[in-house]
Ligand SMILES: Nc1ncnc2c1ncn2[C@@H]1O[C@H](COP(=O)(O)OP(=O)(O)O)[C@@H](O)[C@H]1O
């Protein structure tokens with residue numbers, strides 16, 4: 001890289017406490033312009049708090065941050081004019097229709113009436129909501145709701161967009177639609193800071209990422225770098241019958257001479273493969289076959305980001321199911 005890229009987001013030693021909770025505990029972030037940066041971590045890791053400070057919604061207790069060169073405290077108004085934000089506290093009004101929401105926002109940004117309607121129409125089309133513009137947002141499905149949230153955050157094209165868990169709780173198809181939208185925004189030159197609990201999401205979208213846990217960055221890099229720091233390979237096995245799992249666990253542990261990870265999916269097992277372990281790994285399928293264990297899927301490859309998290313923290317990422325409840329609690333406290 002010949003030129004040092006301009007930084008769209010630069011945070012140094014950000015800290016935020018809520019009473020005794022150190023929600024964000026000294027976070028540094030550097031995001032070059034035009035890239036996607038992932039903040040990856042389980043529920044309660046401090047992702048939303050970090051984003052709220054960067055988006056000027058919350059004042060840091062310590063540290064500093066700049067967005068496009070502007071200080072988030074001293075130049076908060078300037079920063080607000082440059083960023084878009086969507087996520088756990090989206091601004092759309094459920095009682096209004098999709099069109100009404102977008103028109104209202106465009107009017108707030110100073111568009112003329114005609115220009116506001118034109119902007120709303122083109123956003124609704126772009127986000128596959130063309131037919132739903134006349135319906136109240138409260139009648140939308142989860143995927144539609146997330147897309148209108150995204151549309152609302154880019155009524156004026158922000159140069160920096162904060163997406164706080166944009167796909168949590170969405171089905172795979174809706175998730176893919178949101179990912180496609182994010183890719184289009186980045187192709188248009190936006191910088192995106194994305195928080196996610198989905199390791200696959202950071203892997204898909206982010207150029208670089210930080211893994212955060214209890215308010216601290218515990219790892220930083222590209223997904224390839226993160227995976228490399230944890231080990232060169234892993235086997236992933238999915239069984240046809242979940243009752244075979246204890247037997248499969250024994251065989252895998254023996255064959256690879258490595259501890260086996262049991263995923264929350266009762267059919268799945270995985271294990272790290274040492275650098276010189278591919279020969280052992282190749283003996284695994286015959287060994288399972290010998291024991292009459294039916295294997296539905298078998299792969300030998302890089303460790304998943306889930307396994308990266310496990311290796312970094314010594315525990316798996318928490319289940320995603322309780323997320324909405326947790327979120328509401330946070331907002332109520334705020
Ligand atoms: N307004 C608040 N008041 C008190 N505690 C809060 C508030 N917001 C967040 N927290 C706490 O700070 C920690 C980090 O929360 P949060 O930033 O929402 O994490 P994440 O977005 O990664 O799930 C959690 O322990 C949470 O309960």
Ligand SMILES: [Mg+2]
Pocket residue numbers: 047048049088164165
């Ligand atoms: Mg959050």
